[in-house]
Amino acid sequence: MPNFSIILNLWPSDEFAPRLCAAVKQLGARGLPLQKGLSQGNVALDDDMLVRVLTVAESEEQLQVTLGIQYTSIVTGCSCTDDPSPLNILPEYCETELLIDRHTGETEIRLR
Template identity: 35%
Template structure:
């Protein structure tokens, strides 16, 4: 389970969004559920992920954050010969950060 201690500590400051986006970018391929959310069945180029905070609220023992993720996706077998096709992708996720432990969980937004 990923942890966002710097984001938790920056909660209610002007640095929160920037800190969270930086911590999300540091997760690497195993930390983001982009492959499950890919509409074309490709794979995400995790070197090109950019996060943006869409909104954040405090809910009891957690901070709930709606996050938009921009990424590139390589789609194979697109009927273009042997060359895979690279497309831009976007998804929105909900992130819950437990205030006590800084542990976080992602879920797809409806």
């Protein structure tokens, strides 16, 4: 579970969204539920990931942030030398929800 306490301190300034997006991007495919959000490929890639803040709702206990994430995927084959399937990079999109605890910065990330 990532901790975004430093970024949480930026809320509600103009720096919050870009810094949060940069931090989320650093989590990559291993730290985000991108694999579960696939619609075309079977392996999520995070090479050209674009993260946007869509909505932010706040309560006393947490910030609930909805992110739109554009990324890519591939369909893997057997990778044999005579495999006729070229490796195609496919566009993907998913929305994730971050629940950031306002006291600790601990963040739950889930697919929407």
